[in-house]
Amino acid sequence: MKSNAEMSENRFLGSISASSIRSLLHRSVSTKHKTNSTRSKSGPDGENNPPIDPNILLDKDPIPKQSLSKHEISQREITKSDSQKEVLSPPADPPVKVVVRIRPANGHEREGDQLVRKLSDDSVAAEDKKFTFDSVLDSKSNQEYVFQLVGVPLVKNALAGYNTTILAYGQAGSGKSYTMWGPPSAMVENQASNSHQGIVPRIFQMLFSEIQRIYNEQIGDLLDPTQRNLEVGIALSLSLFNTFLDYFYVCLMVVKLLQIRDDTKHGFYVENLTEEYVTSYEDITQILIKVANNKAFKFCSFFHEHVSCCLLN
Numbered sequence: 001m002k003s004n005a006e007m008s009e010n011r012f013l014g015s016i017s018a019s020s021i022r023s024l025l026h027r028s029v030s031t032k033h034k035t036n037s038t039r040s041k042s043g044p045d046g047e048n049n050p051p052i053d054p055n056i057l058l059d060k061d062p063i064p065k066q067s068l069s070k071h072e073i074s075q076r077e078i079t080k081s082d083s084q085k086e087v088l089s090p091p092a093d094p095p096v097k098v099v100v101r102i103r104p105a106n107g108h109e110r111e112g113d114q115l116v117r118k119l120s121d122d123s124v125a126a127e128d129k130k131f132t133f134d135s136v137l138d139s140k141s142n143q144e145y146v147f148q149l150v151g152v153p154l155v156k157n158a159l160a161g162y163n164t165t166i167l168a169y170g171q172a173g174s175g176k177s178y179t180m181w182g183p184p185s186a187m188v189e190n191q192a193s194n195s196h197q198g199i200v201p202r203i204f205q206m207l208f209s210e211i212q213r214i215y216n217e218q219i220g221d222l223l224d225p226t227q228r229n230l231e232v233g234i235a236l237s238l239s240l241f242n243t244f245l246d247y248f249y250v251c252l253m254v255v256k257l258l259q260i261r262d263d264t265k266h267g268f269y270v271e272n273l274t275e276e277y278v279t280s281y282e283d284i285t286q287i288l289i290k291v292a293n294n295k296a297f298k299f300c301s302f303f304h305e306h307v308s309c310c311l312l313n
């Protein structure tokens with residue numbers, strides 16, 4: 001008889017084994033999928049370097065190029081497939097990108113009264129001061145455009161092995177939740193029927209379709225006798241803490257639910273944070289429904305909406 005944990009592991013993309021996923025994780029996990037910490041560092045040196053995949057030919061060739069003829073060098077280059085070159089290339093984006101999005105005026109505001117105006121694709125004017133960022137999007141920018149600008153490079157870098165994060169920062173009502181998630185129905189409707197879906201559901205959809213595509217491509221490589229067997233699996237560690245950052249901080253002040261810790265061995269991590277392993281967009285939807293029904297989350301939302309407003313007033 002298979003245990004529940006084994007059975008749920010076997011659901012992963014129908015054919016990708018759980019052991020392949022574990023081998024991509026940078027630490028061991030228990031069968032309960034629960035750990036004491038979530039680390040923010042990827043490499044032993046703490047740099048955001050992609051993990052070294054034993055199946056990928058690195059540029060650091062064990063045979064020095066000086067000892068090869070010109071013909072041999074070009075032959076060795078050819079044996080690297082395009083997808084491998086793609087994986088090895090460094091991200092084109094700068095390590096940190098700051099994008100400003102100006103939301104449309106709401107019922108209490110008038111479009112012409114805005115204090116912040118877009119001046120160009122990378123600058124805004126706030127009263128008489130000019131500020132420059134990586135990109136500036138005005139109130140006409142739609143969710144798809146934001147996803148193409150912010151989400152797509154992030155997914156590509158994540159699939160190349162880099163740790164990637166989006167932080168939405170802004171005052172209450174400035175459009176953080178709308179940008180990250182879209183309206184409340186956004187997660188349960190598919191992208192085609194919901195053009196208001198935010199970055200997060202779009203990222204999940206792209207991630208899983210890319211995983212499927214990469215996996216299919218790798219099956220082709222297995223037929224090439226010059227390649228070692230390639231096992232592909234992606235472990236997506238969904239940390240809801242990041243996306244509900246503002247709720248979390250309120251929570252921390254009042255009920256001290258979770259502690260952020262920092263030590264030289266692990267870097268920053270959240271103590272006792274539960275990790276869930278997901279293999280499809282539907283799994284993520286289920287987790288989000290569970291989170292929305294969670295008493296602590298409801299309390300934090302309530303606190304955030306009502307108590308923090310009172311404090312501000």
Ligand SMILES: Nc1ncnc2c1ncn2[C@@H]1O[C@H](COP(=O)(O)OP(=O)(O)OP(=O)(O)O)[C@@H](O)[C@H]1O
Pocket residue numbers: 102103104106139170171172173174175176177178179246
């Ligand atoms: N780009 C946009 N286009 C259309 N509506 C938007 C846009 N940005 C925000 N809104 C709307 O403005 C309102 C406030 O946005 P939202 O709830 O996302 O703000 P928030 O920054 O998450 O606020 P809080 O910090 O209070 O949670 C919502 O009704 C949202 O639908």
